[in-house]
Amino acid sequence: MATQMFEGRGHAAVYQKYRFAPGKELQQTILTYLQEKRANLAELVVDVGCGSGQGTRFLAEHFKKVVGTDISEAQIQEAREAPSLPNVSYLVCPAEELPFEDASVDVLTSFTAAHWFDIEKFMREVNRVVKPGGCVVISTYTVDMSLRYGNCSEKLTKIFRESWDLLLKYSHNRIKLVLEDYKDIFEALPFPDKKRITDIFDKIPMTVAGVVGYLESASPYQAFMKNDPKAAKSLLQETEKRMLETMGVSSCETPVEFWVRHVCVLGCKGQ
Template sequence: MAHRLFEGKEHAASYWKYRISPSHHLIEKVLDFLEKHRGRPFNLAADVGCGSGQGTLLLAKHFVSVVGTDVSPAQVEVALTHGKAPNITYKQCAAEQLPLADGSVDLLTAMSAFHWFDRPRFLQEAHRVLKPRGCLALLNYTVDMEISYADCCSHTLNEVCKEFYAALQPYRSPHIGRSSIELYQEAYRSIPYPDKEWHECLWVTKPMPLSSYMGLIESFSSYQTMLRDDAQKATKLSEDISQRLLSVMGVTSTDTEVEVSVKYFCLLACKPEEE
């Protein structure tokens, strides 16, 4: 069965506030793959594990209609509040049981969500709902983010960040292991479609206050697990890291803007024509 996390209202709200969406460049790479293998028009996209709807919104301008699905009522509620567009519909459901007709979807995406699914069952469900020559896009990013600040040694800054990530490592879910990229590579190898592509080291850079970078890391499942296990330990860790970053930057306010770079990877696959 899929692992159900990120379902509290506060956690769902933090997703909308802090999570970094795929860049327009990365979405264009997905759409180029779809156009190459299926062609236009782009009618229906389904964004599975859509969370608070950031990625769903990115698809809306390119498709006649988009369906965003998530197993969490709280995430769907946030998406309905913030991730709205006239051609988007949100549905609460499991990733492995989509309320979509056989052969109805041009593009099926899962953005930073596939690793939480029952992966074999989801891939079967994706095959069911995709049109012939429809495409699957599974996107995620690695935890080795980098931050930079003007007139500051980036290496020293990121050494502090690495300590933050290392402290959270023991709290990662066994379901995703030490690195989710291996799960996606395994899925890439298992998908029997002849037309498929693997891309990594796709950097997305976004300016944000240091407080938002901290909020981003605190939205991770590993930090949330630490928070549930030992709230005092988690809070102290976050405060200590924040103060050390401020010290390296030579500033006193967490409103100070930094640049956060996130390394994405993606799996693209095209369902063959049915025999």
């Protein structure tokens, strides 16, 4: 059974506002791999667990037809309302029951979502829908993020990680898959031709408000909110206040660099 964590319209709206698209290094890793495997001319790309469509929109810039799928109607509604290219469409469906014909998908992707799926059932669907010679791209960013701003990068990162560590106490056990760099997901992929890259680093342009918003969009924060709304809101306010004081600025729109590490599982189905 897939784990549903992003169902509410409010959470979906926060997710759309603060979650970021795949960074340049991750994009380059994916596009280079697909070129090597001659999947860069793909007719149909399916982005599973697409959320509010950040990864789906990146794919639409490079492929003929892209379909984003997600189990959450609220997330798909957000994705449909966002500006996107005309070759993108969205469907509400579980990752474990994809409405595509056998061997009909050229490239199947999933960005920061696969740890919520029933991995065994999802991999059976992957094997069913991907064409012989087709490719799979499954990635996530990890929790060891860092912040850079002037000469206070170390202090800023410490503030962010203290807040993040507090939130992780409320994290679902599925986050274990992320903490272990998608090792189990890599092993479950049923294609012998596969690899896992664990050291892709991307600089994401952010603001102080964006960093705090990212924390708000995370599933552990949503669990914290349900448990203790006052403490959860206070954590965000305190994080923002500490960041601004450390940076010596007053505007939460002040830009910072948000560095993330991606893990990427890549595979190609045999002919």
